Amino acid sequence: MKKYLAASLLFLIPLVFEAQTLPQTGIDFFPKELTIHPFTANQLEPKLGFVFRTNSNQLWLNIGNSMDLLRIGNESETFSFGADLFTWTLLTREENFHFPVDAVDYMFGINFGYLRAAPHYSYGGRIRISHISAHFVDGHFDGQLHQWKDGRNPRVYSREFVETLGFYTFADLRIYAGGTYLFHVDPAGAGKGILQTGFEYFLKNAVVKNLSPYIAADGTLNAEEGKRNFTLHLGVKLGEIKGRGLRLFYQYYNGYDISGEYYDAKREYSAIGINLDL
Secondary structure (H helix, E strand, C coil): HHHHHHHHHHHHHHHHHHHCCCCEEEEEEEECCCCCCCCCCCCCCCCCCEEEEEECECCCCCEEEEEEEEECCCCCEEEEEEEEEEEEEECCEEEHHHHCCEEEEEEEEEEEEEEEECCCEEEEEEEEEEEEEEEECCEEEEEECCCHHHHHCCCCCCEEEEEEEEEEECEEEEEEEEEEEEEEEEECCCCCEEEEEEEECCCCCCCCEEEEEEEEEEEEECCCCCCCEEEEEEEEEEECCCCEEEEEEEEEEEEEECCHHCCCCCEEEEEEEEEECC
């Protein structure tokens, strides 16, 4: 992973110097907003909130963020370089407001973005180089039986990958497609190629400002293993569509578990979520 980070930084240095020679091009360090807004229904996006399964006592606590470290461009064309750091944590609801932690996944990495904006449409793409690792926690251990629950012992789960997604936006609809290549994965033998596509549509409310109903969907296919994952969101956002705000949503999921320790377990469920968009 270190060599890919170093290569990325070497790529950035000449880009910064080149931008300083271009007319009407600005360099902005640590801009307030992301150049590429997170893809709403994509599971591997920065989130800050909860997702409650409706058919079980499980929920996810999502903590994390992405931020642009550098932005180069003008009103019509923008390049960005940023970082990602977030977790998703599987909890169990118990009596007396107890939430034992069953499993936790960590993801961190860097990203590159490109945005081309026109009056009635925009397009661009995002490349991420990231690492994910997963771990069981003490909430997955049965203290009375002195064994791991459900016959699932801790195992090594780690993946390092390059993800590329291109998008096109018009009339408040954004569609995207791309893929992921896992250049390192444990356990060995897991498929390394993933195809992905999705969309999101936020409806601007003419009556109540900054209150936007939305629908979003995302699908992935592991080409080698034939594994399919599908996520659907129906919700409403309070705040700016591409800025900070609060989202309340219904989620339907059908596919393999998003927690790495359960990567080979098939799931289908509905959930209710709340998220703070940063």
